[in-house]
Amino acid sequence: MTSRRVSPARWLYAGIVFSTTAVASTRLWSILRVDGFTHLKLLLLALFAILFCWISASFWLCVVGAWARSHRSKLRQPRGVEVQPTLRPRVAVVTAIFNEDARLVFARLQAMCESVCAAGASDLFDFFVLSDSTNPGCLSTEAEVFRALRALAPGRVYYRHRTPNSGRKSGNIREFCENWGAAYDYMVVLDADSLMTGETFVRLLRLMDANPRAALIQVPPLLIGRHSLFARLQQFASSVYGPLYWDGLACLQGPDSNYWGHNAILRVAPFMRHCGLPRLPGRPPLGGEILSHDFVEAALLRRAGWELWMAPELGGSYEESPPTLLQNLKRDRRWCEGNLQHIRLIFAQGFRGSSRLHLAVGVMSYLSAPLWLAMLAVASVETLREQHFAPAAFAGRFPVLALPVSHAMECVALFLVAALLLLGPKFLGWLMLTRERGGLAAHGGGGRALCSVLFEILFSTLLAPIVMISQSAFVASVLLGRSTTWVAQQRTSRGIGIGAAISAFAPHTMLAVGAAALIYEYIPSCFWWLAPLLAGPALSIPLTLVSSSPLADRLAAWIGLLRVPSETTPLPIAARFESLAGRDGNSTLPILGYADAAPTPLREAA
């Protein structure tokens, strides 16, 4: 249905990324070749080229995103955005849950229902909560809160629980489709922590009506609503840097976009026809049920010729970040297993090049961690080896003086270029705020926003090596055949205890302290270069405690650090959810209080 031609913009992008990589790799090659190549040096060069290409792709994607944001009219969008629907399509809004806090799930649902009613589209949308819960306490709360919500919203909200919960989330959605999918034209898939405004629901519906070849439109969700320093950092990054990535992706991908598993609208018929996921041959973790189903479903839809779009310009799409680094890493462990499973699918027959690229990027998101670790280890060993060579060479049996050649300047230049690629998007994000009306004010003003960027850089520099070590361990554990279990996520903003922090991050601390001692002893010239990388893991326990603390979040809020627009001007839908859930001060409201919540446009609509 759509052309397989790669657009010139993509060729240009690929050309710039590979040229940048080639130039940097050539510089490193010229440094390494002076004293002759060894296997270690070749390995170092290969790792450097792969990782430089990785960060270069990310940097140039942000540059494209910045360009796209400055030239809104040139964004490639589904055509006919303003076309009014001539039919009255029916849309199922499905939220798949597993042992979640039902009060929060249904509070979000009610906030969204009310927003849809306010947008005048209440008759088009049916809301479904699809439960896979196994915890008896969760199940009884789900049923009880559902009944309370049904009393407010008759005819609008449905709840279903299934056993057994085969296929996890994708099996849950599949079971819904097989039972009730034929009754609907479109399906909006949400996560338990998703929020979407009624206006966005309606615009998505209209976009689907106007684009009969589109099977999916993804609206990137903005992170909001969590109250810990870690979440605040994620929310700030999502608000300032996220739009650059999203616009860059939307600009380059066009109809070859991807599916992120939630906050997206799908055309039900093609989804049912083409997205029944098979079990992969072999045993878990690399075989069995497909865990990260979204990328594969996107690839299957593209294989069948349907278009997939990303629409970051719609806005009104939100989700929550994990509240702590520990929770973030637990989620990473699951995602890591799912994404590494895609190694086997990258070369699957019939997939389009763009889908293969999506799968490969997903794999690389986790494989890059052990590659970084390997590069650091190889570089350290090579430096150590070089140090133990005497600065002399032999001409036959006679020693001759060989003056050591310093490559310090070239190395510093490479380091600075790498730093530019890593940190450039962050400053670019700030620059884009200065160009947008009210952008800086929404983030606390120009000075505060810049200080927030610097603080985020400092904190993310400390956190990145911790994540690198953890993800390397995850990759190793998956490749060793260890599978993860399906557990519910923590979605409340309470901090973590010192015992949990020590048990989770003691290995990181010991590894960093041990590595620091070895480096200081054997290659002291590298110690200060590597100190920023060692500091994070060495301080991982206090860093985790501080970053998970709601108190640190309140302190940051008080001084206006890492402020985001949803804080400056509260979002009505988020405020309504907070009020329904009674999350002010992180308390949870009893069910009776929830049912008594007012006002309730749904009651009027009913």
Add this chain to the structure above:
Amino acid sequence: MRPQIPTAMTAGVAPLNPSRQGEGAAAELLPSMPPCCRSAMPDQQIVIWTPGRLAGAFFVVLRATLTSARLVSRTSADDVA
């Protein structure tokens, strides 16, 4: 003509599924569609690389890398001599 959600469900008075009554709080308030309204989602065929093929490709790449490394190393050693 596409199936419609039954009135019992839209009214929200669907009883607990009798077969699930014994499962404590497992309240299935939304009963399954009648068989005539159900539509299957067929499993898609995905032809993937087997571990054997992946391992083979890996060793081919590894061998090529090691061979070229030895060549380059020897060349640079010759230069020094």
